[in-house]
Amino acid sequence: xxxxxxxxxxxxLRDDLARPEPPPGWALVAVAxxxxxxxxxxxxxxxxxxxxxxxxxxxxRVAQGSPQWLGRRVVGEINVGCNRCRRCAASGANHCERRxxxxxxxxxxxxxxxxxxxxxxxxxxxxxVTDTQAAFVEPLAAALRVTEQMxxxxxxxxxxxxxxxxxxxxxxxxxxxxxxxxxxxRHAAKLERLRRLGISIEKQDGGGYDVAIECTGNPxxxxxxxxxxRPQGTLVLKSTYDAPVRMHPADIVVNEIQxxxxxxxxxxxxxxxxxxxxxxxxxxxxxxxxxxESERAIQRASEPDVIKVQIERA
Amino acid sequence: xxxxxxxxxxxxLRDDLARPEPPPGWALVAVAxxxxxxxxxxxxxxxxxxxxxxxxxxxxRVAQGSPQWLGRRVVGEINVGCNRCRRCAASGANHCERRxxxxxxxxxxxxxxxxxxxxxxxxxxxxxVTDTQAAFVEPLAAALRVTEQMxxxxxxxxxxxxxxxxxxxxxxxxxxxxxxxxxxxRHAAKLERLRRLGISIEKQDGGGYDVAIECTGNPxxxxxxxxxxRPQGTLVLKSTYDAPVRMHPADIVVNEIQxxxxxxxxxxxxxxxxxxxxxxxxxxxxxxxxxxESERAIQRASEPDVIKVQIERA
Numbered sequence: 001x002x003x004x005x006x007x008x009x010x011x012x013l014r015d016d017l018a019r020p021e022p023p024p025g026w027a028l029v030a031v032a033x034x035x036x037x038x039x040x041x042x043x044x045x046x047x048x049x050x051x052x053x054x055x056x057x058x059x060x061r062v063a064q065g066s067p068q069w070l071g072r073r074v075v076g077e078i079n080v081g082c083n084r085c086r087r088c089a090a091s092g093a094n095h096c097e098r099r100x101x102x103x104x105x106x107x108x109x110x111x112x113x114x115x116x117x118x119x120x121x122x123x124x125x126x127x128x129v130t131d132t133q134a135a136f137v138e139p140l141a142a143a144l145r146v147t148e149q150m151x152x153x154x155x156x157x158x159x160x161x162x163x164x165x166x167x168x169x170x171x172x173x174x175x176x177x178x179x180x181x182x183x184x185x186r187h188a189a190k191l192e193r194l195r196r197l198g199i200s201i202e203k204q205d206g207g208g209y210d211v212a213i214e215c216t217g218n219p220x221x222x223x224x225x226x227x228x229x230r231p232q233g234t235l236v237l238k239s240t241y242d243a244p245v246r247m248h249p250a251d252i253v254v255n256e257i258q259x260x261x262x263x264x265x266x267x268x269x270x271x272x273x274x275x276x277x278x279x280x281x282x283x284x285x286x287x288x289x290x291x292x293e294s295e296r297a298i299q300r301a302s303e304p305d306v307i308k309v310q311i312e313r314a
Numbered sequence: 315x316x317x318x319x320x321x322x323x324x325x326x327l328r329d330d331l332a333r334p335e336p337p338p339g340w341a342l343v344a345v346a347x348x349x350x351x352x353x354x355x356x357x358x359x360x361x362x363x364x365x366x367x368x369x370x371x372x373x374x375r376v377a378q379g380s381p382q383w384l385g386r387r388v389v390g391e392i393n394v395g396c397n398r399c400r401r402c403a404a405s406g407a408n409h410c411e412r413r414x415x416x417x418x419x420x421x422x423x424x425x426x427x428x429x430x431x432x433x434x435x436x437x438x439x440x441x442x443v444t445d446t447q448a449a450f451v452e453p454l455a456a457a458l459r460v461t462e463q464m465x466x467x468x469x470x471x472x473x474x475x476x477x478x479x480x481x482x483x484x485x486x487x488x489x490x491x492x493x494x495x496x497x498x499x500r501h502a503a504k505l506e507r508l509r510r511l512g513i514s515i516e517k518q519d520g521g522g523y524d525v526a527i528e529c530t531g532n533p534x535x536x537x538x539x540x541x542x543x544r545p546q547g548t549l550v551l552k553s554t555y556d557a558p559v560r561m562h563p564a565d566i567v568v569n570e571i572q573x574x575x576x577x578x579x580x581x582x583x584x585x586x587x588x589x590x591x592x593x594x595x596x597x598x599x600x601x602x603x604x605x606x607e608s609e610r611a612i613q614r615a616s617e618p619d620v621i622k623v624q625i626e627r628a
Contacts, residue, residue, distance in 0.1 A: 047564070087545065095545035095569065149570070214563075222563065231401065231409035240567045246558040249528075249536065250361075252575035253554045255409065256463070259573035261566035 003112030004294040004311075005106060007051035011044050013295050017053070017221035020108060020116040027065030027119050029074060029272060033131040033288075034058040036301040036309045037139060038165055038217055040103070044298060047242050049105055054298075055110035055311070056103035059134035069119050075137040077121040077267055080104035083149055094262040094264050111294050111311055114135035123267045126275045132288075135310055136169070136281045137270045143169040144273075145265030146236050147177060152211055156180070161225045165307055166238050168284055170213050175199050176278040182209075184224060189305055193283055217241040231255040236262050245279065281308075290314040317426030318625075321365040323357050327609050331367070334422060334430040341379030341433050343388060347445040347602075348372040348424040350615040350623045351453060352479050352531055353554055354417070358612060361556050362418055368612075369424035369625070370417040373439060373448035383433050389451040391435040391581055392416035408578050425608050437581045440589045446602075449624055450483070450595045451584045458587075459579030460550050461491060466525055468492070472577055473516065474530035475539045477504035479621055480552050482598055484527050489513050489591040496523075498538060503619055507597055521548060528582040531555040545569040550576050584595040595622075604628040 001019045005012055020030045043050050056078045062069045080100045081093025088096045102117065103109020125134045130148035143166065151157065156179060160171040163185025171194055174181045182202040185191050191201050210233055212225035217239035225235050235257055252259065271278040288310045289297040301309040315333045319326055336342045357364050370392045372626025376383045394414045402410045414433065417423020439448045457480065466472065470493060474485040477499025479575035485508055488495045496516035499505050505515050524547055526539035531553035539549050549571055566573065587593040602624045603611040615623040 091546070097545075231411075232405070237563050237567050240564040242564060244560040244562050245425065247561045248556065248558055249551050249575075250554040250556060252573065253551050253577055254575070256575045256577055258575070259566065261563075261568070261570045261572070263567055263570055 001113045002022040002291055002292075003053040003108070004055065004298070005052070006044055006054045009044065009046045011054065011295060011298055013292065017112065019114050020261040021240060022064055022116040024064060025118055025120070026062045026116050027069050027122060029058075029060040029076065029113060029115050029117065030063045030313070031058050031060040031110050031115060032073075032313055033135045034311045035135040035139065036297055036311065041298070041302055042241055043104065045156045047240070050104055052103070053108035053110075053112045053115070055112070057090035057099070057135050058110035058115070059131050059137070060115070062122070062208070062265070063114065065119055069122060073125045073134070074122040075125055075134055075267065075271070076102070076123070076139060077264070078208065079264060080118055080121065096172045107176050110289065113291065113313065123271060125271065128239055129271065129274050132285060132310065133281055136274065136284070137267055139165065140169050140173060140279060141265035141267045141270040142166070142238065142263065143173040143265065144269050145262050146170065146213060146238075147174070149260060149262055150234060152179060154178070156210040157182070157208070159209040159212040159225065159228045160215060161221045161228070163187050163194065163214060163218070164215065168194065168307060169214055169279075169281075170238065171199050172197065172279045172281075173273065176273060185227070187305060190307060193307070196283075197280060211236065213238060215239060219245045220242055222247070226251060226257065229255070229257060232257070234258045234260060236260050238262050285310055288312055315428045316605055317367040317422070318369065318605070318612070319366070320358055323358065323360045325368070325609060325612055327606065330341040331426065333428050336378055336430040339432055339434070341376045341383050341436060343372075343374040343390065343429050343431065344377045344627070345372050345374040345424050345426060346387075346427060346627055347449045348625045349449040349453070350625065355612070355616055356555055356594055357418065359552070364418055366417070367422035367424075368417050369426070370415070371449050371452040372429070373451070374429070376436070377428065377451035379433055383436060387439045387448070389439055389448055389581065389585070390416070390431040390437070390526060391578070392418070392452060393574055393578060394421060394435065396400050404540070414486045417560045424616050425605065427605065427627065437585060438583065443585065446599060446624065447588045447595055450598070451581055453479065454487060454587065454593060454595070455579035455581045455584040456480070456485050456552065456577065457487040457579065458488050458583050459576050460484065460527060460552075461488070462580055463574060463576055464548060466493060470494070470524040471496070471522065473498060473523040473526040473539065473542045474529060475535045475542070476531070477501050477508065478529065481529035482508065482621060483593075483595075484529055484552065485513050486511065486593045487587065487594075490587060498542070501594065501619060504621060507621070510597075511594060525550065527552060529553060533557055533559045536561070540565060540571065543569070543571060546571070548572045548574060550574050552576050598622045599624055602626055
């Protein structure tokens, strides 16, 4: 089988991979479309020390599995817990210490012809959602994690820091939920895609926000988000990246800021938002490459003005 | 009047200070006993850029004020808001942008013969609480702020990082409230004072804590607290200090940690805990100096094995 393989910070397309065998309770999924995420790019630079097939945003069709799943078009949650520990019992797989994570930790990912996942991780995709859209379910769910983690007041002012992949989805998800959202970013063309949807752009680093969501994946974004908050405001960290941030604890303590780490989110509302059109994503796709050209897809996704690159089964 | 004056990182006892004049609604308080806090030491090294009389932990007697306060023994909340802004209306003086803070910002402090504070900041001290104990109300209130900010489950495991001034009070306050508390610290003699009260000592850096309270005021403490937490645990920052911490956002994001800044707290429960003896503080006082020797008191408070130094009106 073909797949985009990463190891030791080196990425290459291989055609000698064994098709994965689904264990009992798992499904084999023929990947249709997969999206390149910032975390994927981080992994190609050594983040998380992952070796295997890259990719975790996907839609595909079940090629092998139990009768109720066989042939269905699906997306899949990426965390696979041990199902035996206290954390799996209390809050699911996302924080299991022994978890495997699709394309990130101990489990081959979606930039390949096939992947395997437990059937309990799968969600059927309604016909009204295209493959292009469905490949956004995972990152959109991550954006929706913010409102799952905290009660944001109806009249809250929310600042999204960053106009890239995560920032676009966070801003669109909160805007769709009726919140006042301002976005601060550095890329005119990316900001324009938000402006077209009626999302407001904060040109100067504003202040007094109730919630600031850091989506840039760089230390300057952390500083911007912190500076934007009112006292007792909430700074949500969404980006996983390896660069250290210099933080002055007194800034957090004196203003009693809450910093909230936020990772994977709920698939059902993400699918619903795509199905009913409340969150638009089609304009985010800059380019689509066949799996055979997936090395180029990774390069393209690293370019500064690009938001989303997708990889399709040829 | 005499007072310990700090300016530009230089501390000296002055005897040429004007006795402060209380504006309408304020009281003049003759300071009886005041405690030296870690923040005071930070200020002597330039933190907060404060120039004026140092000190904010005190007990004293009202020497001038309205009839219901005159002659009463009092402690006082240290934040003085503008009383006109939205923040003062919403949540009191603590986060007013124009606030003055006793001995910290734009308001002369407690290491002097007299201080002034708004009468609404004052709390009468019951006779059963000694001056030595009453001077702990302000830092104990800050320790109790943690339980005011968040619901800690009854069966939570709490790690207090640091065995100094703040760590002692945080551990004692939570222990008194029935929580399981472990303390990690580097000073055998300080830890011994906790062990004597039945508070357990974590010799090795443990893990899996629900809540970790960083009370060391140094970057290593931040790392210890973070490493001690379970996924989705809460890291409380209590120390105000200027040194930057190197934080890896991925550590916060992947484990969905909450970091909560925590500053000033409620005086009433602190007074109550001292009055009913549920929080013991007498053993924390290493030395007491008259105001005339307050320069020496600051030096003594900087020594590594010292927890609390108090300054008394001669």
